[in-house]
Every structure is written in structure tokens, then in C-alpha cells.
Amino acid sequence: MRFLLTGGAGYIGSHTCVSLLDAGHEVVVLDNFVNSCPEAIARVEKIAGKSITLYEGDCCDAAFVSSVFDKEHIDGVVHFAGLKAVGESVRIPLNYYQNNLGATMTLCRVMAEHHVKRIVFSSSATVYGDSKEVPFNESLPMGECTNPYGWTKWMSERIMRDIAFADPEWTVVLLRYFNPVGAHESGLIGEDPSGIPNNLMPFICQTAAGVRDKLSIFGNDYPTPDGTCVRDYIHVMDLADGHVKALEYAMDHQGTEIFNLGTGEGYSVYQMVAAFERANHLTLPHVDAPRRPGDIAVSYADPAKAKAVLHWQAKRTLDDMCRDAWNWQSRNPHGYRQA
Ligand code: NAD
Ligand code: UD1
Numbered sequence: 001m002r003f004l005l006t007g008g009a010g011y012i013g014s015h016t017c018v019s020l021l022d023a024g025h026e027v028v029v030l031d032n033f034v035n036s037c038p039e040a041i042a043r044v045e046k047i048a049g050k051s052i053t054l055y056e057g058d059c060c061d062a063a064f065v066s067s068v069f070d071k072e073h074i075d076g077v078v079h080f081a082g083l084k085a086v087g088e089s090v091r092i093p094l095n096y097y098q099n100n101l102g103a104t105m106t107l108c109r110v111m112a113e114h115h116v117k118r119i120v121f122s123s124s125a126t127v128y129g130d131s132k133e134v135p136f137n138e139s140l141p142m143g144e145c146t147n148p149y150g151w152t153k154w155m156s157e158r159i160m161r162d163i164a165f166a167d168p169e170w171t172v173v174l175l176r177y178f179n180p181v182g183a184h185e186s187g188l189i190g191e192d193p194s195g196i197p198n199n200l201m202p203f204i205c206q207t208a209a210g211v212r213d214k215l216s217i218f219g220n221d222y223p224t225p226d227g228t229c230v231r232d233y234i235h236v237m238d239l240a241d242g243h244v245k246a247l248e249y250a251m252d253h254q255g256t257e258i259f260n261l262g263t264g265e266g267y268s269v270y271q272m273v274a275a276f277e278r279a280n281h282l283t284l285p286h287v288d289a290p291r292r293p294g295d296i297a298v299s300y301a302d303p304a305k306a307k308a309v310l311h312w313q314a315k316r317t318l319d320d321m322c323r324d325a326w327n328w329q330s331r332n333p334h335g336y337r338q339a
Contacts, residue, residue, distance in 0.1 A: 002027075002073055002075050007030075007079070008080060010081075011236065012240070014043075016078065016244075018047050020243070027052045028053045028072050028074065033056065036192070060102040062109065077120070079120070084149060085149070086149050086198055089148040101156060104160070105159065112167070117167070119170075119171070119250075120173040120250060121160060121173065123157055127150065127157060128140055129146075136299065136302060137260075138176070138258045164254075164255055171250045173257050177234070177239060177262075178232035178260070183327065184236075187332070193335075208284055211333075218291055219289075219291035219295065222297040224297055231300065232299060235314065235324070242261045242306065242312050245310040249310055260305065261303070262300060263300075264303045266298060275318045275322050279318075279322035
């Protein structure tokens, strides 16, 4: 099969390219490199020993997206393209709504025009809001998001469900990711945040590398066993493999399905720090700090549906996540950029 990956040069997209190529599929990537670079694709090609067709352009640009579908035979699409920095989305909400919703709507319209009606979408556990019922199960009602980024995921889900409802030829697979971390075991590709990272693992890695003095632990007074927030961290290669299963599922099903992609295990921030130190034989300077606004105490997946329907489950351990994240960081202290 030949799949189009919008945003395929980014963190999760690049790892998914590897999994798809390894599974014998062909990959076409569309990316405007607003948060990535072509080097990531060159490295994917090196890992997989296969080539990728790459188009540089904006997913909100209908003429450009249409030209890609005119040139390529596409069996299905994974829609990763989007802006994802939560804090930035609070500061410049319009950019987030315009880019993330614009990309989703333009893409779906062009797909329909080209009779390609199978899409897998990068959603997020953020759509559950602050649900008190854990683990999060796909049948829970969607919650209140705490930021514009989260709402773009919530609204994109809604838009795609409505499209599939109106036209039964569509297949929409909504993947709700929990907390992707780690990197391909080669250390050639990984997460390359621009500026100050938002998420825990890149912050841990930069602290271990000495780029930052110490890690601030946001809140130690949550109603959790050790007082710090609990999350479901999932190795990015397990997540990537989940996309292969989701695309293969989309090939012979119709309608909308939602799947959590998580491990089902929750770990606290203190546990993550200890695991990183243990896996990499180093000490991580850290300090307790006030809570970060918008954080919820506990989030972890019920991954049973993905196991039953997609025959997918996360295999890699917390130690694998910590080791592979540090392997990438220490081999590429400046990410994809040269020093
Ligand atoms: P990323 O920023 O590394 O990748 C997103 C890619 O999309 C980048 O390559 C960027 O250049 C591209 N892009 C953005 N807007 C575009 C546009 N208008 N046209 C073309 N390309 C565009 O992020 P990621 O971590 O790989 O996340 C991929 C997707 O998964 C995103 O939609 C993100 O919101 C979602 N997601 C990520 C996480 C996470 O923790 N990383 C969690 C839940 C959901
Ligand atoms: C964040 C986003 C969420 C998004 C998810 C995955 C917020 C409020 N939420 O969630 O919308 O879907 O990433 O991209 O930003 N932590 C520290 N110190 C740090 C960084 C983080 O203690 O320097 C803590 C956080 O308080 C949290 C945990 O580590 O308790 C995980 O944080 P993070 O990696 O940002 O993920 P989420 O909070 O799950």
C-alpha cells in the first residue's frame, strides 16, 4: 500500500515512516517543515534502506495538496500535520485554530475530491479533559480542554466524525495518543524540540546533557501516591507500530473508530526521574516547583480496545524509553542541526 503522511517529517511521523517502510508499505510525506527538517527524512531513508517521496508545502494550501494527490496514487492518509505547543497555543490561539483546523478541513476536502476516503488522525488524550475516571476508556464522554491546542484536537475529531457520518464511504480512525517519548533505537531520529521544550522527557534529556541546570518538578501535592502527576508514557516506536495497524485496519473497515494508544501503565514524575537515572547510570539534578497551570493529576489509557481490534499493544519498557531517549540526545546534542 502507498500512504501519505502529512507532517511526516516530525517526531511521530518520522518514526511512523520507519515502521511503515519496514512493514513493506510505500510512503509519501507532505510537510512544510515549520517544526521539522528534511534531514529527518534522509535519516529515515538511511534506517529503512528505502526511499520516500517528499513534498514541501502547506497542508492548508488546497492547490498544493491537490497537486500531490494528482501526482500520487494514495491508498490512505495519516494526518500528523499540526502545531502542538500548548503554551504557545494559549498565546496565539488563532494561529492554532487556523493551522490545525485549516489543515484538517483542506485535507479532507481534497481527499474527497480525489476519492481517497481513508484517514488516520493524530488525536490526543487531552480530549478526555480532566476526567476523574481512570483509566481513560474510548467510551468516556469527551471533556473540557484546558487550552486551544487541545480544542483543535477535539474539534478535528468532531469534523472528521461528521464527514464519515455524512458519507459512509469514509473511514476515520482517531488515535488518542498518551505521552510519546523515546526514539528509534538507532539514535538517528528522535524528538527535536525548537527552543525551550514543553514536555517532560525532552526537559530531562536536556538537563542530563547539561543544556539546563536542573529539572523543575511541577507540583508534589497532587492526590497521587508520591504527590507528583501520573502519566502513561509510551515508546514512540510502539506508537509508530500502532499506526501501521490502524492503517491496515482502515483498509477494510468503514465509519469512525477511536483507539487509545497507550501502555495502560501510569508513572509519576518522580518515578520517571528515577527510571531515567537507573537506565542511563547518571544523576539528574532536580528541584520541586509549583504546579503548572492546566495539568491534571492522573492520565493513563485503557488500551484494551486497540489490543482486541487492532491486535496492537505496546511492547517496550520504561527502561527502553529512557535509554533510547538519551541515546538520541547524546548522539545529537543539537538535534538535526549541525553544532
Ligand atoms: P511535530 O511538531 O514533531 O510534527 C508535526 C509536523 O507537522 C511537523 O513536521 C511540522 O513541520 C508539520 N506541520 C505543521 N503544520 C503544518 C502544515 N500546515 N502543513 C504541513 N506540515 C505542517 O509533532 P509530533 O510530536 O510528531 O506530533 C504529530 C501529531 O501528533 C501532531 O498533530 C500532534 O498534535 C499530535 N500529538 C502529539 C503528541 C506528542 O506528545 N508529541 C501527543 C498527542 C498528539
Ligand atoms: C502535555 C500537554 C497536553 C499534551 C501532552 C502531550 C499541558 C498542560 N498539557 O501534557 O495537552 O497532549 O503534553 O504532548 O502542557 N513536568 C515537570 N517538569 C517539566 C515538564 C513536565 O514536572 O519540566 C511534568 C508535568 O507537570 C506533568 C508531567 O511532567 O505532570 C508530564 O508533562 P508533559 O510531558 O508536558 O505532558 P502532559 O502534562 O501529559
